[in-house]
Amino acid sequence: MRVEPVALPLAEPLDTARGTMTERRGFLVTVERDGATGVGEATPLPGWTESHDDCRAALERAGDAGSDADALAACEGAPAARHAVSLAFADAAARACGVPLYRYLAGGGSGDVAEETTTSAPDERVERLPVNATVGDADPATTADRVREAVSAGFEAVKLKVGARSLDADAARVAAAREAAPDVALRVDANGAWTPDDARRALDAFDASADVAYAEQPLAAPSLDAHAALRGRAPIALDESVAAVGLDAVLSADAADVVVLKPMALGGVDRTVAAGRRARRAGVEPVVTTTFDGVYARTAAVHAAAALAPLPACGLATGDALARDHAPDPAPVRDGRIVVPQGKGNGVAGPHDE
Ligand SMILES: [Mg+2]
Numbered sequence: 001m002r003v004e005p006v007a008l009p010l011a012e013p014l015d016t017a018r019g020t021m022t023e024r025r026g027f028l029v030t031v032e033r034d035g036a037t038g039v040g041e042a043t044p045l046p047g048w049t050e051s052h053d054d055c056r057a058a059l060e061r062a063g064d065a066g067s068d069a070d071a072l073a074a075c076e077g078a079p080a081a082r083h084a085v086s087l088a089f090a091d092a093a094a095r096a097c098g099v100p101l102y103r104y105l106a107g108g109g110s111g112d113v114a115e116e117t118t119t120s121a122p123d124e125r126v127e128r129l130p131v132n133a134t135v136g137d138a139d140p141a142t143t144a145d146r147v148r149e150a151v152s153a154g155f156e157a158v159k160l161k162v163g164a165r166s167l168d169a170d171a172a173r174v175a176a177a178r179e180a181a182p183d184v185a186l187r188v189d190a191n192g193a194w195t196p197d198d199a200r201r202a203l204d205a206f207d208a209s210a211d212v213a214y215a216e217q218p219l220a221a222p223s224l225d226a227h228a229a230l231r232g233r234a235p236i237a238l239d240e241s242v243a244a245v246g247l248d249a250v251l252s253a254d255a256a257d258v259v260v261l262k263p264m265a266l267g268g269v270d271r272t273v274a275a276g277r278r279a280r281r282a283g284v285e286p287v288v289t290t291t292f293d294g295v296y297a298r299t300a301a302v303h304a305a306a307a308l309a310p311l312p313a314c315g316l317a318t319g320d321a322l323a324r325d326h327a328p329d330p331a332p333v334r335d336g337r338i339v340v341p342q343g344k345g346n347g348v349a350g351p352h353d354e
Contacts, residue, residue, distance in 0.1 A: 001063045001071065001088070002030040005056075008294050009323040017191075018047050024292055025052055027059055028326065029084040031092055038092025039350050041296035041326075042084035048243050048265040048291055049080040059084065079267035086268035087300050087346070095345035102126060102306035102340060105273045126306040128337035130313040132157040132187060137164055140176035147180040154335030157185035157213065157313035162202070163193025171205040178210030185313065189216035192240055196226045203233040213312075214258050217241065224253035231257060237287065242266075247275050251282040258312070259284055261304075264291040269304040276308040289315030295325045299346050302331045306340045314338075326350070 007025045014021045026043035044055040058078035062085050065071040072089075075082035094104035106124075133150035135143060135158050143160065150158050160177060162170040170188075177186055194202060199218040206212050214235040219226050221244035227236050231254075238250050239260035247266075250256055259279050263272040276286035288305035290298050298319060305314045317333045319325065327348050330341040341347025 001085075003056075003059045003063055004028045004030070006294070006326065008325060010292070011321055011323045014292065014321070016045075016047065024294065024322070026080065026294070027055065027084060028296065029059065029062075029088045031088040033089065033092035034096040036092045036095035036345070037350075038088040038090065038095065038345065039296050039348070040084035040086065040088030040091065041294050041300075042080040043264060043291060043293040043297055044080035045264065045291045048262065050078040054078055055081045058082075075267070080264050082267040082271075083264050083269070083297065086270050087296065090268075090270060091300075091345040098344055100340070100342050100344065101269070101300065101303035101346045105269060105303060106307035124309075125342070126309045126340050127342075128334075128339055129302065129305050129309060129311075129316065130156055130336060131317040131333060131338045132159050132185075132313040132315055133317070133336070134158075134315070135160050135177065137161040138173070140172045143173045144176040144180035147177045147184065150336075151181045151184050154337070155184070155313075156336055157187060159187040159189055159216075159315070161191070162188045163190035167198060167202050167205060170202060171209065174206045174212070175209035185213035186210055187213050187216060187237070189239070190218045192217050192220045194218050196223075196230070199230055200233065203230065207234060216258075216260065221245065224249065224255040227255040228253055231255075239289075247278060251279065251284060256284055259286055260315070261286050261288050262291050263288070263301050263304055264293060264297060269300045269307075272301075272304040273307045276304075276311070280308075285312060287312055287314050290318045292318055292321045294322065295319070295327050295329055295348050296346060296350075299329075299331050299341060299348050302338055302340055303346065 007023050009023045029040040031038050058075045058081035061074035062071040065074050094101045133155040135146045214237040216237040217239045221240040235257040237258035238256040243265040261272050263269045279286045290301050330347045
């Protein structure tokens with residue numbers, strides 16, 4: 001197993017709860033199995049995953065492990081490290097089998113998925129997946145312009161950030177977005193900014209002017225019962241809660257209509273597919289998104305979503321967030337849909353193809 005530190009500059013600085021980021025640092029993991037090379041990516045994002053140092057330490061332990069199972073076990077508690085190691089194994093195995101990664105994942109090709117009931121046919125070809133456009137946070141006129149641009153580029157779902165402005169200002173932005181695009185699926189993401197009282201008022205105001213497809217993470221991550229109580233006002237999607245308390249706690253509390261699954265935070269694409277199936281059995285729709293990762297992890301997230309297809313528009317169109325990448329992007333977005341690579345493994349050109 002080879003572990004290489006990497007850093008990718010962001011196209012624009014990204015504000016997170018832990019400060020402003022200007023680059024995505026992480027590790028590439030390369031393995032050789034059955035005559036095939038597999039590449040995995042760990043792009044830790046503190047707040048969602050372990051720290052960069054803890055990720056490196058876990059990858060060192062994995063590199064010293066005597067078996068693949070021990071290497072994965074060495075990454076427990078370090079989801080970004082486990083993401084890299086499990087992806088490298090799955091990429092190599094899918095290449096050795098001559099199938100795209102999503103077919104390998106859908107067929108229960110790795111440990112965590114094999115424990116789950118297979119619900120999608122592994123033979124089914126998935127060509128493209130709907131993705132959402134990110135409209136961000138801007139004044140009503142700019143928001144309306146961005147929504148119109150997204151719709152004319154073919155996107156059927158757009159996502160607005162809310163919660164940073166007053167409730168009245170957010171309500172005006174959401175109303176402007178709806179006026180600009182009567183049919184688009186409108187999603188709002190508050191990233192846990194609201195109190196329960198704020199959330200009730202905001203969702204009622206949005207409901208009066210715009211039918212929102214869902215409100216993502218209205219309240220702080222641990223508030224499961226309070227999220228459950230909001231579900232009558234608008235469909236509720238939980239993102240930070242899944243990373244903070246785990247999918248099973250979210251499902252048992254009946255806290256969500258939709259769960260946002262981030263492979264880097266869940267510890268791998270195998271676990272993401274298993275989590276998506278578990279959610280669906282509980283009547284909750286999964287959506288797969290990235291954590292502003294490099295091309296190996298981003299494309300793997302596309303495969304995880306394809307293994308769960310059909311599913312609602314996913315947050316997979318994030319390649320533009322990087323100023324530079326490890327390799328060309330094999331999953332371009334066309335007409336609001338991301339292309340699922342059909343070559344062997346993850347489908348990213350790299351050391352395998354030399
Ligand atoms: Mg979110």
